[in-house]
Amino acid sequence: MTRREAVRRAAARLAAADVASPQLDARLLALEAFGIDHAILLADGNVPIALGDSDCLDRLVERRIAGEPVARITGRREFWGLDFALAPETLVPRPDTETVVEAALAEVGDPDRPLRVLDLGTGSGCLLLAVMSELPEAFGVGVDLSPVAAATARANAQALGLGGRTGFVVGDWSASISGSFDLVVSNPPYIVSGEIAELDKDVRDHDPRLALDGGPDGLHHYREILGQAAPLLSPGAAMVLELGAGQGPEVSGLALDAGLKIRRIVPDLAGVPRALVAGRGPMSGNR
Numbered sequence: 271m272t273r274r275e276a277v278r279r280a281a282a283r284l285a286a287a288d289v290a291s292p293q294l295d296a297r298l299l300a301l302e303a304f305g306i307d308h309a310i311l312l313a314d315g316n317v318p319i320a321l322g323d324s325d326c327l328d329r330l331v332e333r334r335i336a337g338e339p340v341a342r343i344t345g346r347r348e349f350w351g352l353d354f355a356l357a358p359e360t361l362v363p364r365p366d367t368e369t370v371v372e373a374a375l376a377e378v379g380d381p382d383r384p385l386r387v388l389d390l391g392t393g394s395g396c397l398l399l400a401v402m403s404e405l406p407e408a409f410g411v412g413v414d415l416s417p418v419a420a421a422t423a424r425a426n427a428q429a430l431g432l433g434g435r436t437g438f439v440v441g442d443w444s445a446s447i448s449g450s451f452d453l454v455v456s457n458p459p460y461i462v463s464g465e466i467a468e469l470d471k472d473v474r475d476h477d478p479r480l481a482l483d484g485g486p487d488g489l490h491h492y493r494e495i496l497g498q499a500a501p502l503l504s505p506g507a508a509m510v511l512e513l514g515a516g517q518g519p520e521v522s523g524l525a526l527d528a529g530l531k532i533r534r535i536v537p538d539l540a541g542v543p544r545a546l547v548a549g550r551g552p553m554s555g556n557r
Contacts, residue, residue: 274315280331287335295340302344303327339472350400354426359418361481363396369544370512371400373536374455377508381405390443390456395423397455402432410436450504458491460484460514492521496528508549518543
């Protein structure tokens with residue numbers, strides 16, 4: 271069997287099991303099983319595969335059919351065009367979260383400014399490192415309650431060539447942080463506790479509950495972050511928070527109670543309000 275035929279067979283099995291995006295999933299699982307990249311698969315699709323590689327692909331397909339996300343199977347996910355390693359203690363980065371990156375960069379304006387950037391609840395480091403990849407003069411700090419998540423983010427920073435401009439701290443939000451920052455980003459847990467059981471099984475069964483559970487009303491962590499915001503923000507600094515569906519008004523109210531000004535709420539590609547931008551007055555580089 272050739273590589274191309276193996277991918278077709280895997281896609282057919284996934285489609286028969288009603289797995290979403292069976293062709294894409296089959297290609298990604300094949301790359302993992304064969305230990306090759308997209309370019310090699312395209313160029314050498316007619317190369318016969320070894321029996322061991324075929325068996326490996328079959329096992330990966332079985333895991334996907336059982337409901338395990340591709341990113342959990344491969345241990346990696348692309349975000350902002352960058353490759354991130356994952357751990358069981360980190361969320362799988364999602365395209366909607368790129369809205370936070372876009373909003374943060376728009377607040378900065380001039381990418382060559384020497385900024386201090388803070389990411390609260392950094393997980394895999396995807397938010398911080400995506401922002402840092404666009405700001406060559408910035409220094410960033412990521413904080414996470416999980417030591418494994420902080421270590422994963424640190425390894426991703428090194429792999430992306432950003433280790434020299436980033437640091438990672440284990441701590442409870444900003445309790446372990448001193449000093450002020452020009453830009454603060456965060457994708458906090460915001461799912462209402464009672465609604466976690468209703469999530470898609472890809473999320474419910476495989477993402478860490480610690481990174482999902484926002485308390486009885488989904489706002490617990492926003493209260494903590496915004497309650498600690500004032501000493502973190504330098505004059506004119508921006509705070510950009512990811513929002514759960516319908517949470518814009520409540521989180522805006524919490525930001526106002528914390529003495530911040532609401533600059534804007536940014537929708538994602540589906541038109542859902544996804545990122546709240548707040549701060550202490552206008553950022554000097556705002557555009």
